[in-house]
Amino acid sequence: MARVIHVFRRPDRFVAGTVGEPGERAFYLQAIESSRTISVLLEKQQVSVLAERITALLGEVAKRFGEENLAEGTPGEPGSSDTDPLAVPLEEEFRVGTMGLGWDADSSSIVVELLAVTEEEIDESVVLDDTEEGPDALRVFLSPDAAKAFADRAEKVVSAGRAPCPLCAEPLDPEGHVCVRLNGYHDRNPVADTE
Template identity: 70%
Template sequence: MSRVIHVFRSPDRFIAGTVGQPGDRTFYLQAIHEKRVVSVMLEKQQVQVLADRVGAMLDEVRKRFGAPIPPPADEFTDTDPLVSPVEPEFRVGTMGLGWDAEAGSVVVELLALTEGEVDESVVLGDAEEGPDALRVFLVPERAREFVARAHSIVSAGRPTCPLCGEPLDPEGHLCIRLNGYRRGVHIDPHEAPDSDDDE
């Protein structure tokens, strides 16, 4: 069966988003153009890696080619949620990234998870055989917005333990760095309050 490549050359939106509560969130990327919506499911770490790589690519393109690339941004204007219902086309396995100099766009390609290894020639290619894919072209401004929103989505989860870096649950946290023990309170005897006993 031939593969399906969902191509968005000028999407109205390309965003990261989640469904569920912190600690039980499912991560998605969604490309939208007019009434066409394609959603893919992926891991939190994949969202982080993709955002980092897109940001690094924009910096490299600006440095190497002097392209008019906006600086990194912490803010983003698209704060709307994912378009519901969220029905993923596939779970992401391989991710590809490129720069289309002619279009002046970052090209993001997300390929469906497969059991075997993916041939590199399939990534950002139009081979008839291979995993289904979502391919999105983003102008630099939209790419920076994607990065800012993705970083915000990733960091909006549970806070992390300052000792071990693992997520903290509302019910409590058994920290591996403390080996199951709680830290005791140490009182310096020289700073202890005076005794109430009479002499």
């Protein structure tokens, strides 16, 4: 079967979002351009890493090429944030395995490429390439402002889950958890003495 590469050169929206309750959330990235919508499923850690790497890449581009390069051709309002939920119906195109990130100097854009999980090992030359062989992909070009807005929202989405335990930093469930720092000697939900 031929490889499918979904390319969004000027997306109206590219966001991270979740479905489900904290502790059982499924993480998605969604790209929308005109009437076309693509949603891909990925892990919470992948969303977090992508946000961190985009922020680092923006810093590196500003350092190497100057701040004025980041302002070129940036559509939309600088700093505008998207707080709307994911568009529905939510139909997963594929589960993300490999992620690629780059800077396209011609369009002054951050390029995000998300490749589908495959059983074969992926040659890194497939990332950000239009070869006929390889996993399906989602490729999104983002202005620096849109990339920053994506990273900011992604960090909020990741941190909106369960609160961390103050002792071990593991996520707290509504019914509590067994804290490794207490060596299991602490009840999950201590009952107050009524005597």
